[in-house]
Amino acid sequence: MLTGHRLEVWGDPIAHSRSPRLHAAAYAELGLDWQYGRRQVAEASFVPTVEGLDAAWRGLSLTMPLKNAAARHAVTLDDDARRTGAVNTLLLSEDGPRGFNTDVAGLARALVDYGVAAPRRVRILGAGATATSALVSAAGSGAREIEVRARRPEAAGPLRALGEDLGVAVTAPVLDAPAPEPVDVTIATLPGGTDLGPIADALASVGGPLVDVVYGGWPTPLAQAWRRAGRDAHDGRGMLLHQALLQVRVFVGGDPALPLDREDAVLAAMRAALVGD
Template sequence: MQRAPGLGMLTGTRLAVWGDPIAHSRSPLLHAAAYNVLGVAWTYDRRRVDEAGFPSALSSLDASWRGLSLTMPLKPAGFQAAVEVDARARATGAVNTLLFERRGLRGYNTDVGGIVAALRELGVGEVPSARILGAGATATSALVALSEMGVGSVEILARRPEAANDLVARGAALGMHSTAGPLDARHHAVDVTVATLPGDAALAPDVVSSLADAGGVLMDVVYGTWPTSLSAAWTERGLTAASGLPMLLHQALRQVRVFVAGEQDQPLDDEARVLAAMRRALVGE
């Protein structure tokens, strides 16, 4: 088993994903598949924890715990709880992975790398322009991911455009030309669209049609509700549309790297077998 220098004090064997809601999470399947290949006897569960209950739930954990995966609405709370965060967590203000160390909690954002890897699988290379739908924590990770891929211009569309002001500022800080607008704005052509809206989000048919006509490749981070109205519109036009499952897979792989070696960008030994096992678990094989 790989172990990074300085992480020898990690003795816990318990892991879990926390969030609210949580029953739909496929993370336990993904992580169990990875640890089976790696030959480590770690447990990985799920627990419903809301934002108000997060501090007390966190303080109740003992030395048997190795780390946590966090989903909504806990990513900002995870950022606040960490005594040290990685560069992607700093750039987003969101932590989806906590590693327990003697000196305190170390926080990581693996969503960014997961989005990059998922878009690469779709054949997306360096592209000039992109559009993000939504303005929440996942939209922030998408913004940083697009920046890492060399996108120079990004448009953020949200039901309340003012909610995207922080994203516009973050985009500018990353050297991107960023703007915000309503979902029903006039849609100019972009190379990539990343949708971070809830799966049950109701969009007017003319808005969906306009977005598809001008949206390039679509990655819709939803995976529990599929197809979405957006993905259906893309498919009807013969355009590429993918769910959030590849993102989920690749961000989970990076979490496994963190829990094993404390570094999300350092590949595991025999990583090809680990990823293949996780991919099979994701589709129920």
């Protein structure tokens, strides 16, 4: 049973988070008098802080470095959280926290917005936690071949194993390997200021549109390379928007697959809040 009305986004750092603005717009549109704030929480203090919440709390949004800790603490995980080992949404119930990863479907919905509804070949730059969600998202969107480029190919080992479980062929050349093959879309999960030099131009020439999942410092060096190649480059706001909408579904109805009442109006209000940020 869910009775609480308080929600927050937690992370370290957290001051940059746009989640309070997005969620406030959604609940205002739904006519819900819910409170959504933000709190800086270190990974070491995550569990005792969660356990100290009272019945006024309904749920939490989690950003780095708390997603793996949240997955370990949840009493249940949805399929995307289980596959990635990461939770960005905790629904607090009497039976314990239920964990969801809305980043996966949020990215897939953003790809549809960008005209990449069913990519067959995908390139992912980076091999961290966000890359894991990107791989699951790409596989769910129909990708059959995924190239993961990382500075250390061994870092992509878990992603190759995950690809086998998902029935997707995953290759892992080094980040600056020459002669890249054409792909339908490139998803960058590297730190926003990463400059790959000449290899960025080579990647852009055959990389399809770029989704660089960062929110600040735009355009990034990667985005600039894509623009030089005459290709589209998108920042992380589309993914942020859609994963937040799915979080609202979880907090309101308990299920990221259950649409909201007047969802089109809610999404429009959230999109306007994001544009105005």
